[in-house]
Amino acid sequence: xxxxxVSVDVREGDIKALIxxxxxxxxxxxxxxxxxxxxxxxxxxxxxxxxxNVAPTRIARKGISRTFQHVELFGNMTVxxxxxxxxxxxxKAGFLSSGFKLPFVMKEEREIQRKSEKILExxxxxxxxxEPASNLPIGEQRTLEIGRALATGPRLVLLDExxxxxxxxETRNLGEIIKKIRDELKITVVLVEHDMDLVMSISDSIxxxxxxxxxxxxxPLEIQKNPEVIVAYLGEEEEIQRGYNAHT
Amino acid sequence: xxxxxxxxxFSGLTVGAVYAxxxxxxxxxxxxxxxxxxAQGEFVVIGGLMMWFxxxxxxxPFFVSVAFTIFSAGIVGLLMExxxxxxxxxxxxxxxxxxxxAVSIVLRGILMFSFGKDPYVYPAFTEGEPLSIYGAxxxxxxxxxxxxxxxxxxxxxxxxxxxxxxKAMLACAVNPTAAKLVGINVSRMxxxxxxxxxxxxxxxxxxxxxxxxxxxxxxPMLAVKGFCAAIMGGLGTNRGAVLGGFIxxxxxxxxxxxxxxxxxxxxxxxxLLLILFFKPAGIFVSKAMHQLRKY
Amino acid sequence: MKKGDLxxxxxxxxxxxxxxxxxxxxxxxxxxxxxxxxxxxAIGLCILMGYAGQVSLGQAGFYGIGAYISSILSVHxxxxxxxxxxxxxxxxxxxxxxxxxxxxxxxxHYLAVATLGFGEIIYIILNEWGPGGPSGFGDIPHxxxxxxxxxxxxxxxxxxxxxxxxxxxxxxNLINSGTGRALRAIHDSDLACNAMGLNVTALKIKVFILSAxxxxxxxxxxxxxxxxxxxxxxxxxxxxxVLMMVIVGGIxxxxxxxxxxVVITVLPELLRRFxxxxxxxxxxxxxxxxMFFRKxxxxxxxxxxxKLREFAVAKH
Numbered sequence: 001x002x003x004x005x006v007s008v009d010v011r012e013g014d015i016k017a018l019i020x021x022x023x024x025x026x027x028x029x030x031x032x033x034x035x036x037x038x039x040x041x042x043x044x045x046x047x048x049x050x051x052x053n054v055a056p057t058r059i060a061r062k063g064i065s066r067t068f069q070h071v072e073l074f075g076n077m078t079v080x081x082x083x084x085x086x087x088x089x090x091x092k093a094g095f096l097s098s099g100f101k102l103p104f105v106m107k108e109e110r111e112i113q114r115k116s117e118k119i120l121e122x123x124x125x126x127x128x129x130x131e132p133a134s135n136l137p138i139g140e141q142r143t144l145e146i147g148r149a150l151a152t153g154p155r156l157v158l159l160d161e162x163x164x165x166x167x168x169x170e171t172r173n174l175g176e177i178i179k180k181i182r183d184e185l186k187i188t189v190v191l192v193e194h195d196m197d198l199v200m201s202i203s204d205s206i207x208x209x210x211x212x213x214x215x216x217x218x219x220p221l222e223i224q225k226n227p228e229v230i231v232a233y234l235g236e237e238e239e240i241q242r243g244y245n246a247h248t
Numbered sequence: 249x250x251x252x253x254x255x256x257x258f259s260g261l262t263v264g265a266v267y268a269x270x271x272x273x274x275x276x277x278x279x280x281x282x283x284x285x286x287a288q289g290e291f292v293v294i295g296g297l298m299m300w301f302x303x304x305x306x307x308x309p310f311f312v313s314v315a316f317t318i319f320s321a322g323i324v325g326l327l328m329e330x331x332x333x334x335x336x337x338x339x340x341x342x343x344x345x346x347x348x349x350a351v352s353i354v355l356r357g358i359l360m361f362s363f364g365k366d367p368y369v370y371p372a373f374t375e376g377e378p379l380s381i382y383g384a385x386x387x388x389x390x391x392x393x394x395x396x397x398x399x400x401x402x403x404x405x406x407x408x409x410x411x412x413x414x415k416a417m418l419a420c421a422v423n424p425t426a427a428k429l430v431g432i433n434v435s436r437m438x439x440x441x442x443x444x445x446x447x448x449x450x451x452x453x454x455x456x457x458x459x460x461x462x463x464x465x466x467x468p469m470l471a472v473k474g475f476c477a478a479i480m481g482g483l484g485t486n487r488g489a490v491l492g493g494f495i496x497x498x499x500x501x502x503x504x505x506x507x508x509x510x511x512x513x514x515x516x517x518x519x520l521l522l523i524l525f526f527k528p529a530g531i532f533v534s535k536a537m538h539q540l541r542k543y
Numbered sequence: 544m545k546k547g548d549l550x551x552x553x554x555x556x557x558x559x560x561x562x563x564x565x566x567x568x569x570x571x572x573x574x575x576x577x578x579x580x581x582x583x584x585a586i587g588l589c590i591l592m593g594y595a596g597q598v599s600l601g602q603a604g605f606y607g608i609g610a611y612i613s614s615i616l617s618v619h620x621x622x623x624x625x626x627x628x629x630x631x632x633x634x635x636x637x638x639x640x641x642x643x644x645x646x647x648x649x650x651x652h653y654l655a656v657a658t659l660g661f662g663e664i665i666y667i668i669l670n671e672w673g674p675g676g677p678s679g680f681g682d683i684p685h686x687x688x689x690x691x692x693x694x695x696x697x698x699x700x701x702x703x704x705x706x707x708x709x710x711x712x713x714x715x716n717l718i719n720s721g722t723g724r725a726l727r728a729i730h731d732s733d734l735a736c737n738a739m740g741l742n743v744t745a746l747k748i749k750v751f752i753l754s755a756x757x758x759x760x761x762x763x764x765x766x767x768x769x770x771x772x773x774x775x776x777x778x779x780x781x782x783x784x785v786l787m788m789v790i791v792g793g794i795x796x797x798x799x800x801x802x803x804x805v806v807i808t809v810l811p812e813l814l815r816r817f818x819x820x821x822x823x824x825x826x827x828x829x830x831x832x833x834m835f836f837r838k839x840x841x842x843x844x845x846x847x848x849x850k851l852r853e854f855a856v857a858k859h
Binding site for chain 3: 286336341342343347349350351352356357360468469475476510513514528
């Protein structure tokens with residue numbers, strides 16, 4: 001059983017971090033929220049609406065988008081095309097109208113182009129827009145994936161280990177972008193992460209999972225002092241200490 | 249009434265047995281490699297035609313012919329795997345499907361060139377009076393088909409459940425990396441799975457030819473029906489494939505007998521579409537089982 | 544349209560217009576007509592394979608539906624040919640939907656097997672219940688529109704290739720549009736597409752229906768050209784030929800599908816002497832193309848020619 005008796009609340013407008021040792025069930029939780037897995041028991045509520053047993057496609061349309069642990073970019077497409085696909089669900093163009101190049105399709109296309117360029121500028125990838133997505137270094141790939149998640153116009157974004165494989169500078173950039181998303185775009189963020197510096201420095205609230213159960217919940221300061229959390233992370237005490245220092 | 253029904257039932261069991269074997273063949277390759285081998289049907293044809301070649305054309309004794317036929321089928325399976333499957337590094341699904349299709353065409357081409365388009369037949373395994381059950385006439389060969397199929401199924405059951413090699417083969421598709429780590433030679437398992445599935449298919453072909461004859465182009469339809477049998481139980485489950493094969497065979501036979509013989513081939517396709525629509529994981533499978541392998 | 548596409552398209556139109564002028568021989572034009580008809584089927588399959596990433600082994604079934612339904616309606620129901628052809632396309636679309644809705648939610652091999660079964664069953668139905676049975680039937684009217692009948696080889700050549708041009712235009716527009724982008728994205732990661740709110744299954748189904756409709760149109764054109772049809776033209780063998788046209792031309796390349804169609808249509812003429820070997824030869828070409836020339840024989844040859852030219856130029 002991957003998760004047991006897990007209950008997590010996310011306040012709108014927060015950056016909520018989900019942390020815990022490997023195998024704790026964090027990605028499974030994200031997968032349930034985004035509709036990829038169905039729970040045997042339990043519910044997921046989004047703005048009061050029940051969204052369990054709903055297909056991922058429909059969940060995305062309700063305003064939840066996500067990134068993946070292993071970057072799932074459209075590698076054979078350009079950077080800007082990745083963002084443009086993110087907007088497809090909101091378009092009205094269909095097969096026939098696209099094939100016959102109807103005027104409203106052309107107008108929509110121009111609009112998508114414009115919006116995509118704006119998003120790329122926002123995440124500082126504007127200069128890379130025509131490059132193949134697979135050519136980007138991992139840091140920019142992860143940023144692009146976040147940009148694509150923004151393209152759907154979400155109210156909630158789920159980020160699955162976005163800092164994995166990033167160096168310190170890239171991680172700091174990532175943190176800035178995530179904070180921008182919360183502060184400027186007023187989007188709620190749920191962040192699954194192992195990088196404690198990042199987690200402690202940007203989160204409003206943290207939930208700690210271990211062996212499929214919630215063992216602690218609170219602000220970064222509270223979590224760092226929580227003995228059970230420290231025990232679960234035995235050996236990573238130093239990281240928490242460093243994170244604490246970074247936060248204060 | 250009962251006579252007619254029993255007649256159809258038995259002819260359904262007969263064809264159903266072959267479908268079950270084809271389905272099992274699909275499962276063997278799928279279990280070891282996650283590949284659906286669309287050339288599976290051709291192995292059945294090879295079984296029938298090669299048996300004719302050895303026993304009728306070369307006039308070899310029965311058991312020698314059987315052995316040679318099985319051997320030939322095994323070689324074909326081996327060559328297919330070594331020449332077309334093994335060389336591919338990390339192929340995508342589309343490519344895999346097309347390669348097996350391409351091989352099926354090559355095999356069909358060779359068969360057409362060697363045997364022409366005519367149907368072939370050889371005598372039943374035993375001479376003797378047909379049985380009569382409530383008035384239904386049952387050929388002895390029918391019993392051979394059902395019996396041989398049953399025997400194969402039991403053998404395979406022991407192979408996969410009780411032998412190291414069999415269990416190793418099952419491990420390969422579920423988690424090839426883990427399999428390699430525990431010392432299983434995945435590459436050899438893959439090869440073995442192709443050989444075994446070829447042999448199983450050929451045995452079906454050998455048994456059924458005296459009853460329904462064999463032509464070079466029977467492969468594709470057998471593949472479709474066998475695949476349908478395989479998915480009825482959930483892809484990879486042999487028990488399901490057996491049940492599925494017999495059910496399809498019986499439904500086909502009943503349709504041909506009671507409704508219209510032209511419709512019988514559509515039965516398998518209709519069943520396939522219905523299963524895919526309502527229960528793609530198979531009818532005889534539990535929820536937990538199908539979550540393990542994302543069909 | 545992108546510049547490269549526009550140029551290719553103009554050259555294409557030019558070739559179509561000029562071919563009957565350069566070589567007026569009936570033989571060449573006839574081969575050309577069949578190439579064009581096959582190209583229509585190939586383009587549809589190319590979009591399905593290259594953009595939705597699916598295999599269909601049953602295009603002959605839709606091709607046959609197009610031929611038979613259009614013929615039956617125009618001969619026995621006296622409907623105008625264009626209407627008959629459209630009815631056939633509707634039937635083909637419905638059949639495609641029946642296959643696609645259950646199968647396309649799942650992995651690729653389900654559609655492959657379903658289409659294999661479908662093609663075989665259409666073949667059986669045509670043999671069993673088609674007018675004339677295995678011997679087929681004739682007296683099918685030539686294509687005509689508004690009283691104007693096309694019954695010359697040259698006329699038919701322009702009709703067929705004109706339609707190919709129109710279909711190419713439509714298809715290129717589609718590929719370059721947001722929908723085309725979505726299809727390409729599905730190819731890369733349908734997990735991510737679902738997460739972005741794209742209805743991946745619906746898109747795949749629509750592409751499949753599109754390929755079926757193209758094949759049906761081709762079938763109708765075929766029937767009204769040859770005026771006599773029999774089930775043997777609509778067997779699994781034809782489905783395989785179409786598959787080969789796409790693979791030889793390069794799966795993601797629409798123009799490749801057209802060139803592939805020409806190549807594979809011409810091939811039997813060259814292989815005429817080796818009739819018993821034809822299945823085998825096709826199988827080998829297919830296998831070798833898949834294993835070694837995955838980008839498509841035609842694109843690879845073109846690349847080689849370009850490199851040779853560069854080499855020659857550099858030497859000076």
